[in-house]
Structure formats: C-alpha cells, structure tokens
Amino acid sequence: MFPASEDDILALVNRHFPEDHPSLSLGRGDDCAVMLPRGPLAVSTDIFAEDAHFRRSYFTPYDIGWKSLAVNVSDIGSSGTVPTGFSIGLTLTGKEDIDWISQFCEGMSDLSLRFDLAISGGDLARSSLLNICITAWGELPSALPLGLRRGVAQEGDVLFISGRLGLARLGLTVLENAVRKGADQEKKQWPDACSQHLRPMPLAMEGRTLGDFAVKKGLQDRIGLMDVSDGLARDLPRLLASQKSGLGADICICEEDIHPEIRLWCQEKGHDAAAFVFEGGEDYALAGTCPREHWEDIAELLSTFSVPFLRLGTVKKGNITLNGKGLLSSGFDHFVS
Amino acid sequence: MFPASEDDILALVNRHFPEDHPSLSLGRGDDCAVMLPRGPLAVSTDIFAEDAHFRRSYFTPYDIGWKSLAVNVSDIGSSGTVPTGFSIGLTLTGKEDIDWISQFCEGMSDLSLRFDLAISGGDLARSSLLNICITAWGELPSALPLGLRRGVAQEGDVLFISGRLGLARLGLTVLENAVRKGADQEKKQWPDACSQHLRPMPLAMEGRTLGDFAVKKGLQDRIGLMDVSDGLARDLPRLLASQKSGLGADICICEEDIHPEIRLWCQEKGHDAAAFVFEGGEDYALAGTCPREHWEDIAELLSTFSVPFLRLGTVKKGNITLNGKGLLSSGFDHFVS
Numbered sequence: 001m002f003p004a005s006e007d008d009i010l011a012l013v014n015r016h017f018p019e020d021h022p023s024l025s026l027g028r029g030d031d032c033a034v035m036l037p038r039g040p041l042a043v044s045t046d047i048f049a050e051d052a053h054f055r056r057s058y059f060t061p062y063d064i065g066w067k068s069l070a071v072n073v074s075d076i077g078s079s080g081t082v083p084t085g086f087s088i089g090l091t092l093t094g095k096e097d098i099d100w101i102s103q104f105c106e107g108m109s110d111l112s113l114r115f116d117l118a119i120s121g122g123d124l125a126r127s128s129l130l131n132i133c134i135t136a137w138g139e140l141p142s143a144l145p146l147g148l149r150r151g152v153a154q155e156g157d158v159l160f161i162s163g164r165l166g167l168a169r170l171g172l173t174v175l176e177n178a179v180r181k182g183a184d185q186e187k188k189q190w191p192d193a194c195s196q197h198l199r200p201m202p203l204a205m206e207g208r209t210l211g212d213f214a215v216k217k218g219l220q221d222r223i224g225l226m227d228v229s230d231g232l233a234r235d236l237p238r239l240l241a242s243q244k245s246g247l248g249a250d251i252c253i254c255e256e257d258i259h260p261e262i263r264l265w266c267q268e269k270g271h272d273a274a275a276f277v278f279e280g281g282e283d284y285a286l287a288g289t290c291p292r293e294h295w296e297d298i299a300e301l302l303s304t305f306s307v308p309f310l311r312l313g314t315v316k317k318g319n320i321t322l323n324g325k326g327l328l329s330s331g332f333d334h335f336v337s
Numbered sequence: 338m339f340p341a342s343e344d345d346i347l348a349l350v351n352r353h354f355p356e357d358h359p360s361l362s363l364g365r366g367d368d369c370a371v372m373l374p375r376g377p378l379a380v381s382t383d384i385f386a387e388d389a390h391f392r393r394s395y396f397t398p399y400d401i402g403w404k405s406l407a408v409n410v411s412d413i414g415s416s417g418t419v420p421t422g423f424s425i426g427l428t429l430t431g432k433e434d435i436d437w438i439s440q441f442c443e444g445m446s447d448l449s450l451r452f453d454l455a456i457s458g459g460d461l462a463r464s465s466l467l468n469i470c471i472t473a474w475g476e477l478p479s480a481l482p483l484g485l486r487r488g489v490a491q492e493g494d495v496l497f498i499s500g501r502l503g504l505a506r507l508g509l510t511v512l513e514n515a516v517r518k519g520a521d522q523e524k525k526q527w528p529d530a531c532s533q534h535l536r537p538m539p540l541a542m543e544g545r546t547l548g549d550f551a552v553k554k555g556l557q558d559r560i561g562l563m564d565v566s567d568g569l570a571r572d573l574p575r576l577l578a579s580q581k582s583g584l585g586a587d588i589c590i591c592e593e594d595i596h597p598e599i600r601l602w603c604q605e606k607g608h609d610a611a612a613f614v615f616e617g618g619e620d621y622a623l624a625g626t627c628p629r630e631h632w633e634d635i636a637e638l639l640s641t642f643s644v645p646f647l648r649l650g651t652v653k654k655g656n657i658t659l660n661g662k663g664l665l666s667s668g669f670d671h672f673v674s
Contacts, residue, residue, distance in 0.1 A: 025377055026483045031563050032379035032416040034477065034484050040362055041378070042369035045424040045472060047462040052428075079369040087382040089426065089470030091389075123470070125384040133426035133460070133470035135382060140371065146363045147371050226368050 006124055009092075009101060013119075016105035021118030023084045023139075033120035035085065040140040042147045044075035050130040058175045058187075061100045063198040064132070065107030070202045071229065072136035073115060074284040077204030078227035079147030080211025083138040085118035091131035092124065107199075115204060138204075143215045148207070148225035151241035153289035157224075157315040159249050160295070162206045162302050163285025164196060165232055166262050166277030171197025174265075193261045200284040201307070203227075207286055209301050217294065224289040231280040232287060233327060236320060239287050248320040251313040253277055278322050289315055343461055346429075346438060350456075353442035358455030360421045360476075370457035372422065377477040379484045381412035387467040395512045395524075398437045400535040401469070402444030407539045408566065409473035410452060411621040414541030415564035416477065416484030417548020422455035423473035428464045444536075452541060475541075480552045485544070485562035488578035490626035494561075494652040496586050497632070499543045499639050500622025501533060502569055503599050503614030508534025511602075530598045537621040538644070540564075544623055546638050554631065561626040568617040569624065570664060573657060576624050585657040588650040590614055615659050626652055 019027040026034040048054065048068035059067070069086065076083040088108075096104070112119065117136075140147050153159075170193035178186045187194050207225065214223045228235045240247040253274040255263065266273035290298055295311065302309035320327050356364040363371040385405035387393065396404070406423065413420040425445075433441075449456065454473075477484050490496075507530035515523045524531050544562065551560045565572045577584040590611040592600065603610035627635055632648065639646035657664050 026486060030416070030484075030486045031412040032381045032475075032484055034377050034379050034416065034482065036377050036482065037374045041372050041374055043372060043424060043457055044369040045426050045459045045470075047426040047428055047460045047470070049428055049462045049464045049468075052462045052464050075368040079367070079371065087380060087472055089382050089384040089472075091384055091386055091468055091470075120380055122382045123384045125386045125389045127386045127389050127466050127468060129464050129466060131386075131428055131464060131468045131470075133382075133384070133428075133468075135424055135426075135472035138369075145371065145373065147367075147369055149363060149367045 008098070009124060012098065012101050012105055016109040017112065017119045021085065023118050024120060028119065028121040035120065037139055039142045040145045040147070041137050042076055042079040042081055042140055043135065043137045044072055045133065045135045046071045046075065048132040048134070055179065057179050059198060061103035062107035064130070065104040066111050066199050068132040069108050069111050069134055070200050071284065072134045073111065073204050074200070074202035074227045074229070076136050076138040077202055077207030078225050078286055079138065079140065079149070080144055080207055080214065080225060081138040081140050081147065082115055082204040082208045083117055083136045085120050086134050086136035087120045088122035089133040090122060090124050091127045091129070093128055093130060094126050141211065141215050144211055144220055146220070148211055148214060148223055150224055150226050150239050151245065152221055152224040153240050153245070153247055153315045155247065155316055156292055157289045158292050158295040159251065159312045159315055160288050160290070160298065160309060161228070161285050161312050162288070162305070162309040163203050163283060163307055164259060165228070165283050165285055166280045167193050167196040167259050168200060168282040168284070169231070169276065169280045170262050170265055171195070172282065190261050190265065192259060197282065200282070202284055203286050203307060206302065206305050206307065210288065210298070213298065213301060219291070219294065222291055226287055228280070228283045228285045228287050231283070233279045235287060239289065240315060246317055247315055248318045249313050249315050251278070251320065251322045253312070253323060257310055274323050345435070346461060349435065349438050349442060353446040354449065354456045358422065360455050361457060365456065365458040372457065374476055376479045377482045377484070378474050379413055379416040379418055379477055380472065380474045381409055382470065382472045383408045383412065385469040385471070392516065394516050396535060398440035399444035401467070402441040403448050403536050405469040406445050406448050406471055407537050408621065409471045410448065410541050411537070411539035411564045411566070413473050413475040414539055414544030415562050415623055416475070416486070417481055417544055417551065417562060418475040418477050418484065419452055419541040419545045420454055420473045420475040422457050423471050424457045425459035426470040427459060428462045428466070428468035430465055430467060431463050478548065478552050481548055481557055483557070485548055485551060485560055487561055487563050487576050488582065489558055489561040490577050490582070490584055490652045492584065492653055493629055494626045495629050495632040496588065496649045496652055497625050497627070497635065497646060498565070498622050498649050499625070499642070499646040500540050500620060500644050501596060502565070502620050502622055503617045504530050504533040504596050505537060505619040505621070506568070506613065506617045507599050507602055508532070509619065527598050527602065529596060534619065537619070539621055540623050540644060543639065543642050543644065547625065547635070550635065550638060556628070556631065559628055563624055565617070565620045565622045565624050568620070570616045572624060576626065577652060583654055584652055585655045586650050586652050588615070588657065588659050590649070590660065594647055611660050
C-alpha cells in the first residue's frame, strides 16, 4: 500500500517517535521545535544518500533508518558526549510504500531509543533518489566547552582506537561482490563484516566516558578524539593536524588485533591485512590521542565496554608508518573517482 | 574548471564563510561544531531539492544558495526570533564547476551576512540530483521558552499577515511557462513575482519584533505565528489548529491589497485574484493571530518594516470564508500529484 500524502507519512513517523522529550520545550509539529540546552551543544550534520552511501539492493529499509542516524550519533560521540536529539531531512522517491517507511522508522527508532534521542522534526521532499540528511546535537559538560577535538596531540602521546577498523570495508566489499555476482550466500560467510557495514553501533557512550575523564583530569586540551569515517589512513592526519603540526605516528597493527573475518579474507585474496584495516572506511570507530601517563586509566575505562579497543602506537614528528613501513594511501573522497 | 576534490569544495566554502562566530565555541573543521546557547533554541530543518523545489533552468546558482537558506530563516523567524546559525547537507551531482559553487556560496553568504549567521559545518555528498538540506537555529528570549507557535488563537482574535501572498505563486507560474514556451522575455513583465519566487526575503526581523512584543506584554501564549510556505489555504487551518479547535476565520482580501502584477495577470487570464492569493504557495510570509485589543500596537510595529502587512480578518468558530465565500482548496502536497 502506497502512502497517499505527506500527512500519512507524518502519521507513520508519529507512531514510531514520541512527539515530546525532556530536552524539548516544544516538540514536533510547529515551524520550529524548541530545545532547552543546559550547556554547550555539539552539533553535526551528515548525509546518507542512495548510491553514494548505500544501495537498496542490500540495505534493508531498517538498515537505512539505523545507519543514517548512526553516522551522526558517532560524530557527537567523538566530541565527548552522547546526543540528545536530531532532526531529519528525508527525500523519498515516492516508490516507498507504507511498509518500507515503517521499517525505515523502526531502524531509526531502535537506535534512537538506545540513546533516548528527541526527534525535533524535519522536512519531507520527493526526488528521484533517496537522500537522508540528519543534524544531531548533544549537550556537553560546561567544563568541556569545545568538546573533545582534533589537533591536540603532542609528540610522545599514545594513539588509540575504540571500535573495529577495516570490518565495515570488508562488509562493503563482500556486499558489492554479492550484488555483482548475484551470490547472496557469500554474505553468510562474513556475518560480522556485513553487519558492521549495514548496522554500525556508534560509540557515543565510549566518547562520553572519555569526555568525562578529560573533565575530571583537567585534560580538555590534551585528549584528542575523532570518529574514523573515511578510513584511518585518511582520518589520522586530521586527528594529528599533521599539515600544521608536522606530527605523524608509528603504528602497529598486529595479526591478533585483526578481526578473524578480515584475516581470513585477506589470506584468501593475498592482501596485506594490516594495510586493509588501516585503509578501512566507514569504521565509525573513535580514534584518540592522550598523554602517555594517562593511557592506563583510559585503557581501563575502555575495557568496560564490549567493543574492542587498541593502543595503536605513538605520536611522533614526521611521517605515519604502519608496522615499520611508510604510507601513501589517502582514503576515500566522494568527488574523486 | 571542475572541482577536483572535496577539499577544493571546502576551500571555496571557507572563502565565503568565516570559520568562527561569536555563537560558536568551536567552529567548522572538526567532527562537531560547538555552540554556546544562552537561552531556548528554536531549530528547524528544510530540504531544497532539484525538481522538487527548484529547477536549474531558471534558478541561478546564486538563487539556489539564497533560497535554500531563506526558507529556513523564515521558519526561525516565525518562532519569534532571528537565527544565529545553520548547518548544511549539500548533495552535488559532480557537474557543478568551481564558478557554479562560488555563486551558490555567494547567494547563501549574502543572506547569511544580513542575519549575521554562523555556518557550523555540514556534509558533502555526490548524487544524481542537487539536494540541499539546511538545519537552522535561533536563540529565543528565556521568557519565550516555546517561541511563538500555532494553535493559540481564540474566537475574535485578529488574523494578520506580514509579507506578500500569492506573488511567489505567480513567479513560479511565469517561470514555468517561460521554460515551456522558451519565452524568456515574459519574465521581464513580472519582475516582482519572479524575484519573490527566486529570492524571497525571510521575515525573521519581523518575527523577532513580534516575539519581543509578546514577551513585553505577557502574550507568549496569545500571539500565534507561523510561516506560510504551502499557501494560506493549507497553512491557515494549521495556524488555527482547526481540526482540534474548530476555529475558522472570515477573511477579506480586497483588490487594493493585491500586488499589481497579480491583479494584472489574473485579469488577463480571467482568474479570481483573491482566490489566487489565498491559495498561493512558497510565500514565506508570516501569518499571525493576536487578541483584538493588541492589533493596533502590532500594526504599528509591522509598519516600521518595508514589507507590507495586512489585517486579514477575524477568527471565529466554524469554516474559513474568503470574501464571503466558503473554501475547498487544500494547497500543495509533495506526495499527491
């Protein structure tokens, strides 16, 4: 059954998302929602567009709803807090039936519930491609008025990661191959990889824990954090502000730190698994830097979460090296083919 | 010359928009920007999509940059304040050259400067259609924690409008006809109409003046305001919350209140000019309701602005009538063809 009008779609949204939320003084349904922030507000916008970020052939509507929000939650997490709300610009093609939209809402709402997010509203339009643009925000402690950010690393700092690198890249590769060959059973061989690509779990709780730790220890300007979305190869120079700072890092990714699916796949294909992990893409992991003397405390905090974490290496002047070798790769750019 | 990479596009954005802004503690360039709101924050999201909201054949890149932001500024204005900032999700097709993107930025930046807006960041993607999704926000006085909103009208209230109704609809009609017939000179006959459609000036200063007045007089819950974007015929029942409240209005739109271009065009085509104005669409005018005893003060405030304003009629129980006749039209819906 096809939705008849904008009002029908809004009725579906209203079934999945409560209109009110403690962080909003005025909820959905007016020209504006009104929020009542109690501190600095981290804000981030991400697009999730058909054929640029996902394909309908292997993303279910649920996956699309989930991931389009997850990529934003991840950004807020990397500033050192959990999000409190979001708004959505949803461009549908008019081919999505009520069932499709319901599942989409369900995926988004399931993630939203995990973080108790307000959906403040948004806009609907019709075009020839699906396009989801979400702006999310999160309240920071007043003692963290800039959030955790990039570019605070110093020589000798520990470089660490929370989350799984390379797994989403393998998922993408497997899913794209399966489409090309029409070989759906391949997906079942690489379940963690496919799931990491389709339904990444954003690490905002981990981010907030690091933000709180920074405040507690007065390290607001000494703990760096970012979300790794374009692959570590591309994002690491951003975290280190390498162009300005001249900083690089010696990175070690050992065999035992690499997810078994990646190891197996790289073995079969004759690829260097560490390089595959390092180039990655869409990891939605958190990469951070901290003074060496605080690493043990941070490691202890990160060990309380179920997602793996890793000391990747040490920040130093000069280039980035991986397992002793210099690096050239530059990660992903939407506008370079 | 074509942009080579995402970084080239970001460099263009940075040339047009300052990175820092007094409302931001952390500007663009990190995963999140951080703002420091001093009060309740009105927030709104709007999509401006190719072939849904504009055509490249008659929208210049400057117009697209201007209007995509204007529609958001208008929403914030209707909550009773001026915006302080915005973020943008920009989906380009890859066909836009540096000149195109520069002009787009110029249009957006010219409007942004008028309201001294921060651009906190955003996201870039590539797809087959242009899609611009903007989220804007504005700080409200702490005594106006819900903003001005819909659904506060009572029987006997004055219904008023600030801005021009119907003119953008005429502009759209003329521009669409010109494309169909290849008759560009027609546009010159209807300059105000075309300009109102291509580069609407959002009435946020007017909105803020009404917000301040509401606070001063303790009328936060008695002055209603919304932006008329789908045409008054469709938006008026929303302003009056007619479904719940059972309120309607007797509206009078006299000949002399109608812009000369609309009068002339309707005369030539044999249309009812008042009905044309009332159905409208994309007006980005502010429609409001207020207790009758405050109308004179409000009229005096609105008369200090250059945009025309009008007492449209009186709120009453029952239907909406226009110049003594009942109404059926329901305005525009993207999902009904």
